[in-house]
Amino acid sequence: MRSPTASPRLLIRSSTIHAAGCYTLDRIPKGRRVIEYDGPRIGKELADERYADRPVTYLFSVGNKGQVIDGFGTAMFLNHSCAPNCETDEDRNGIFVRAIRTIAPGEELLYEYNLFDSDEDDADCYCGAPNCRGTMFSDEEIKRQKRRKARKRANRKKR
Numbered sequence: 001m002r003s004p005t006a007s008p009r010l011l012i013r014s015s016t017i018h019a020a021g022c023y024t025l026d027r028i029p030k031g032r033r034v035i036e037y038d039g040p041r042i043g044k045e046l047a048d049e050r051y052a053d054r055p056v057t058y059l060f061s062v063g064n065k066g067q068v069i070d071g072f073g074t075a076m077f078l079n080h081s082c083a084p085n086c087e088t089d090e091d092r093n094g095i096f097v098r099a100i101r102t103i104a105p106g107e108e109l110l111y112e113y114n115l116f117d118s119d120e121d122d123a124d125c126y127c128g129a130p131n132c133r134g135t136m137f138s139d140e141e142i143k144r145q146k147r148r149k150a151r152k153r154a155n156r157k158k159r
């Protein structure tokens with residue numbers, strides 16, 4: 001019998017949502033920290049430079065000094081969902097993925113990416129949740145993009 005406090009065993013396998021996903025083999029109680037979003041911390045400028053031409057990145061903003069975690073390890077396989085079972089939680093030791101409800105063995109671990117500060121115009125979501133927002137951007141980023149687009153239209157009209 002496994003100890004109830006042991007870390008859940010996780011498995012990376014192909015996901016119905018996107019490419020590969022991270023699944024748990026064990027039941028995870030609500031509130032449990034599942035895994036750390038691990039990786040070297042680098043400045044945002046370096047990250048932009050390093051990943052300028054790459055369509056997929058695993059960068060995670062951390063703190064308020066413009067640093068990002070260059071994701072490395074199991075946590076970078078977690079997919080986005082609009083109906084997540086996990087959230088991310090930052091403290092001075094790092095970024096952790098935490099269960100927001102009890103997760104059954106065999107479930108895919110999912111959290112909301114809330115993307116922002118992206119050069120991409122779209123980050124469409126195909127998570128399939130009944131409440132799918134259709135995008136992986138945060139609400140604030142959506143508002144900002146709408147304002148930016150409205151400004152562009154206004155500029156065009158002026159000419």
Ligand SMILES: [Zn+2]
Nearest residue numbers: 082125127132
């Ligand atoms: Zn979705």
